[in-house]
Amino acid sequence: MGHEVRKYGISVGKLSTGKRNAITDVPGVKVGHHTLAEGDVQTGVTAIIPHEGNLFQEKVPAASHVINGFGKTAGSIQIEELGTLETPVILTNTFGVGTAIDAVIDYTLERNEEIGRETGTVNAVVGECNDMILNDIRRRTIRREHIHSAIEKADKHFEEGAVGAGRGMVCYSLKGGIGSASRILPIGSKDYTIGVLTLTNFGTLRDLRIDGRAAGEEWHAEKEAKEEKDKGSVMIVVATDLPVTDRQLHRIIKRSVIGLSRTGAMISNGSGDIALGFSTAYNIPAKPSSVHMIPTIHEEEIDIAFRGVAEATEEAVLQSLFCAETVTGRDGNIRRSITELLSESLVPKGENP
Amino acid sequence: MGHEVRKYGISVGKLSTGKRNAITDVPGVKVGHHTLAEGDVQTGVTAIIPHEGNLFQEKVPAASHVINGFGKTAGSIQIEELGTLETPVILTNTFGVGTAIDAVIDYTLERNEEIGRETGTVNAVVGECNDMILNDIRRRTIRREHIHSAIEKADKHFEEGAVGAGRGMVCYSLKGGIGSASRILPIGSKDYTIGVLTLTNFGTLRDLRIDGRAAGEEWHAEKEAKEEKDKGSVMIVVATDLPVTDRQLHRIIKRSVIGLSRTGAMISNGSGDIALGFSTAYNIPAKPSSVHMIPTIHEEEIDIAFRGVAEATEEAVLQSLFCAETVTGRDGNIRRSITELLSESLVPKGENP
Amino acid sequence: MGHEVRKYGISVGKLSTGKRNAITDVPGVKVGHHTLAEGDVQTGVTAIIPHEGNLFQEKVPAASHVINGFGKTAGSIQIEELGTLETPVILTNTFGVGTAIDAVIDYTLERNEEIGRETGTVNAVVGECNDMILNDIRRRTIRREHIHSAIEKADKHFEEGAVGAGRGMVCYSLKGGIGSASRILPIGSKDYTIGVLTLTNFGTLRDLRIDGRAAGEEWHAEKEAKEEKDKGSVMIVVATDLPVTDRQLHRIIKRSVIGLSRTGAMISNGSGDIALGFSTAYNIPAKPSSVHMIPTIHEEEIDIAFRGVAEATEEAVLQSLFCAETVTGRDGNIRRSITELLSESLVPKGENP
Amino acid sequence: MGHEVRKYGISVGKLSTGKRNAITDVPGVKVGHHTLAEGDVQTGVTAIIPHEGNLFQEKVPAASHVINGFGKTAGSIQIEELGTLETPVILTNTFGVGTAIDAVIDYTLERNEEIGRETGTVNAVVGECNDMILNDIRRRTIRREHIHSAIEKADKHFEEGAVGAGRGMVCYSLKGGIGSASRILPIGSKDYTIGVLTLTNFGTLRDLRIDGRAAGEEWHAEKEAKEEKDKGSVMIVVATDLPVTDRQLHRIIKRSVIGLSRTGAMISNGSGDIALGFSTAYNIPAKPSSVHMIPTIHEEEIDIAFRGVAEATEEAVLQSLFCAETVTGRDGNIRRSITELLSESLVPKGENP
Numbered sequence A, B, C, D: 001m002g003h004e005v006r007k008y009g010i011s012v013g014k015l016s017t018g019k020r021n022a023i024t025d026v027p028g029v030k031v032g033h034h035t036l037a038e039g040d041v042q043t044g045v046t047a048i049i050p051h052e053g054n055l056f057q058e059k060v061p062a063a064s065h066v067i068n069g070f071g072k073t074a075g076s077i078q079i080e081e082l083g084t085l086e087t088p089v090i091l092t093n094t095f096g097v098g099t100a101i102d103a104v105i106d107y108t109l110e111r112n113e114e115i116g117r118e119t120g121t122v123n124a125v126v127g128e129c130n131d132m133i134l135n136d137i138r139r140r141t142i143r144r145e146h147i148h149s150a151i152e153k154a155d156k157h158f159e160e161g162a163v164g165a166g167r168g169m170v171c172y173s174l175k176g177g178i179g180s181a182s183r184i185l186p187i188g189s190k191d192y193t194i195g196v197l198t199l200t201n202f203g204t205l206r207d208l209r210i211d212g213r214a215a216g217e218e219w220h221a222e223k224e225a226k227e228e229k230d231k232g233s234v235m236i237v238v239a240t241d242l243p244v245t246d247r248q249l250h251r252i253i254k255r256s257v258i259g260l261s262r263t264g265a266m267i268s269n270g271s272g273d274i275a276l277g278f279s280t281a282y283n284i285p286a287k288p289s290s291v292h293m294i295p296t297i298h299e300e301e302i303d304i305a306f307r308g309v310a311e312a313t314e315e316a317v318l319q320s321l322f323c324a325e326t327v328t329g330r331d332g333n334i335r336r337s338i339t340e341l342l343s344e345s346l347v348p349k350g351e352n353p
Helices: A076-082 A094-111 A144-152 A215-223 A246-254 A256-262 A303-322 A338-344 B076-082 B094-111 B144-152 B215-223 B246-254 B256-262 B303-322 B338-344 C076-082 C094-111 C144-152 C215-223 C246-254 C256-262 C303-322 C338-344 D076-082 D094-111 D144-152 D215-223 D246-254 D256-262 D303-322 D338-344
Strands: A030-038 A041-049 A058-069 A089-093 A125-129 A178-187 A190-201 A233-240 A272-279 A292-296 B030-038 B041-049 B058-069 B089-093 B125-129 B178-187 B190-201 B233-240 B272-279 B292-296 C030-038 C041-049 C058-069 C089-093 C125-129 C178-187 C190-201 C233-240 C272-279 C292-296 D030-038 D041-049 D058-069 D089-093 D125-129 D178-187 D190-201 D233-240 D272-279 D292-296
Touching (some): A030 A144, A058 A246, A058 B076, A076 A272, A076 B272, A089 A144, A089 A233, A094 A125, A094 A144, A125 A272, A233 A303, A246 A303, B030 B144, B058 B076, B089 B094, B125 B233, B178 B303, B233 B246, B233 B303, B303 B338, C076 C272, C094 C125, C178 C303, C233 C246, C272 D076, D041 D094, D041 D144, D058 D076, D094 D125, D125 D233, D125 D272, D233 D246, D233 D303, D256 D272
Parallel strands (some): A233 A272, B089 B125, C089 C125
Antiparallel strands (some): A030 A041, A041 A089, A190 A233, A292 C292, B030 B041, B292 D292, C058 C272, C190 C233
């Protein structure tokens, strides 16, 4: 887990990775999948859990950033207003958003009897990409129990590639899906961690860059591949234990576009490219208190977090490719694993693939 | 319909109203409700239809504006990016958003076979307020068929007050719900129309202003009423046939806050106050074409639309109060009609109530 | 100072005012004017100083909010990115912005030798309105020394009305200018203060509301006044000692539009209506440090600050009218004091004017 | 002009360049410089002129986008509100912004007698970077005549590198400054043009990428160079003759970050990274008219413009390096031309440098 790209001698950036090279290197963070893979149904759900406590009672500082807004992500308005996250982050296919909202409300109501009685409601945060190429999205196969299952299975260890919400996703005309990476951020005498999880569903082969190299263009020429119109999207979830305000967090997650761009993304019209981030450095209690103290880094210390998120996003996108197996889905549509291309390719590998 | 406030001698603003004094004065626009009113269940759905054609094929220019973001409105990210609306606007209770998204997807898939095959997905637009005082919101009573029913019943003529999504809403500690108003906008030699529909669920009695007069404070003193914490929200839907770009439309709907403020709103922390607007002046076809021409007014002509939306929003909020009957709901909670207060009040009415 | 409106029996809102009923009730905050009033030149400068220390070294948390962006305010981009203010806030006429930026840079360079050597540059914050009706703005009369003079004269006590940047401003077709008000915010066991200073230059007589009453309409009818096109602007500066993050501050200053709307503002196309706010509750040092703690109120406590800023803005606008004397300026243009109208008016005063 | 990078065998992207490979390939657009280069004073002014008519009378649709807001760009608030540009775009050093605003006002007043009389004011648009390393910025050497000179010298042909506003700028620890590039956009049967001009003042050597290759890292290792803290900024000006609304233009200029990222930018905390764009496809007259028609491309056609701006931005940054000569400035500080490094380098060049 977490090092599939590095096995090919590709090492993105200058900062050290966390132990797992995954978003779960951030203490408390867990990830779970529920995968549906049968014939025309190739889809699923991925859940990211910020901490093990009651999230509605102990919210985490959060931010969201729209890279391109041709998307249906739910819950971002409240994150922007209040700077907090109070539910797990759920990723699924575009037509699963409504069901995922319902499932997150169920989950939260069950754990918080005062909602709808003494206190208000809950803000479900659900991201999505459109997996219609490999998945028969019109069938509407996502059920509430799939979301609950993904939450329940959340663990420090999780699979990448064609799993969970990533099951049917297509990236750079290859099989994409879930990828993750992390970086260590030494600030003062302390080491913090930043982790990124991406759900990748964008790009055409010709644009793919691997650590700078125009590998996609080379393969495209070699394979005489048919050009696909880029209509895809990417969801980027960022977690950190760095003490930051929601404004600082917003600045940090905005830098995910650097890593994204370096893999070759053109952030096309049809993309719903959204970054969501949270910090586990402190909680914001639901219950009002007197004045409380928030720990924050000085703005002059933030550059290393910018670098960390840029590097981890670039590597997470590559991980989503390198971890994904070839998948055959709706109407026999096939998207191949990049690892197959690598094994066949005439293109000399050198240090880079 | 449309003139309940004016029957009390209250006439908001300087511009003329449309024939119905309602959002449906804008040609093509229709509104439908589905109401659930039995014991602890006092809730419902309201649908606003921009035009009678296939909205997904013939989108309308649109804008959204967050007045306060403690809310769960779905679909705003794509409206902001693309400046278009491609579904009916659905209003319901906070926990009905997921189901409403699903229902709108169903509705659109049924009418557009190419979605999820040749073309992408659809962006459901759903607004909400929390009706937990009068409605047992934890029961999750909204079903997909309720949304479909509201859409089907959409008509030029529609009820205001404690109906549809407004069934369980509470405004200024009184019974609120659905209210609407419209204004005529003479520009050049032509008359355009702007209409507003509000779903009101905010405010405490003491803050209520009726055409400037501090009526709420007077009643509060008279009744020795208990102060309620303001946790509510308001959804504001604006329709017009004015030829405008999405940027101009955004400027226009932003002025809804003027009318809202004049009714006494403090736009409190717990509010999800969202304005959504669309123009019916032209359509944006789903199918790509060569360069097309968009008709727009000159920016110097926009002031009358600002005034129109401010006036219509103020009157629509009042309409939601004056049209609402007293409702008894969850756990016997009661919110009274303002018309009862008016009939009992010792406060002399003069020109104003 | 601070109570001219109240002398007429007009008492806006429910919260208590600070001692001076002015922005300078916030500890540390001072205001200074430099006024130019001779013939066709009726203009000036107003400076608001957040604290007496070195602002560049000890920045204050800050926010800016664009109500309507037909304006030339400088410095807002950096406030939005970093959430800090590092200079006095300068208000002047539209064509004085460049000179005011230069003057603030001079002022800051003189006090900070490391700027442009070891450290970067400084972000001058300058707001403006267009005083072309009473002032010959084409003459470009604002000089750097006028800004320095306004800063030097800054004091707890300051004049309101036709002074400083307000000298040539026109509000609701009457003489406008500088107005201020404040409110006490009891939170927990402590009293905080919020203060507002407005530079008013917007509106037409018919729209003026005084504590809800349509006084402008009444006067308009009485005087058979000629309608003026509303092209004006308003600058709103908010200060508080409440411990808040820049996000919370942004939410607070956004509510200034409530007070503005209640005076009758239609926020017309030609307005540059900008709110700027800062908190003096803590400083952000220029020099990087390790993690520092920021004191913040719980979001559930913020409503009283919303109310405070709404009330203080409404009263500050009225103060700008009630404190302003009649001014004759460019080409003999005259704008009269509202107090003259009040003394002449046939309209019965009752509790309201 | 325009092909210095390509002479080294470096060819960025897939689209064709315009004739000059510069922003002036867009019909009507001109660029002029005024350069100050003497001892400790190494600075200047660059002016970009959208068309040759009276810009205040015939405005162009425009957009601005903040990539990172640690900057002092003036005029963006009004661009965002109204979607128009009514002056030349001026670039200069950070402390020249006030003077440049004044110079643009002078320039516009001279050509428009009605400003400040019958009509309102003018919105000067000025971007900046901090050239303190090579230029003694504290001396405040920019004068109004320098801005006027840059405007007057504007031409289709213009120099790149260490000229105009770029004279003192530092990019990737090397000499940066002004760079430009363009791309042809075939849409339907017509060829449109998009051009980019960058003022580059950001980055450290180690991060520099040339068409994907980590050239900076290689040189850094070879030279055992001292790491500099990245405090710089970049201004990106985009021109096109594509018929687009301001919203579409905003989407397009947002993609400049893709090209920026691919050169190695980390968009650090201290950066004021701003993109400004305009279209020459149609004008918006100052004088109000009845409803007018705006030509716009269909959103589905916009991807090629995204690609164009990404490619042109990447190449423009490289051009700013490859065109710049070595400059010795304040206190003997030197920043070397990349072409010197290339000639000395042991690193084998292959196809890439």
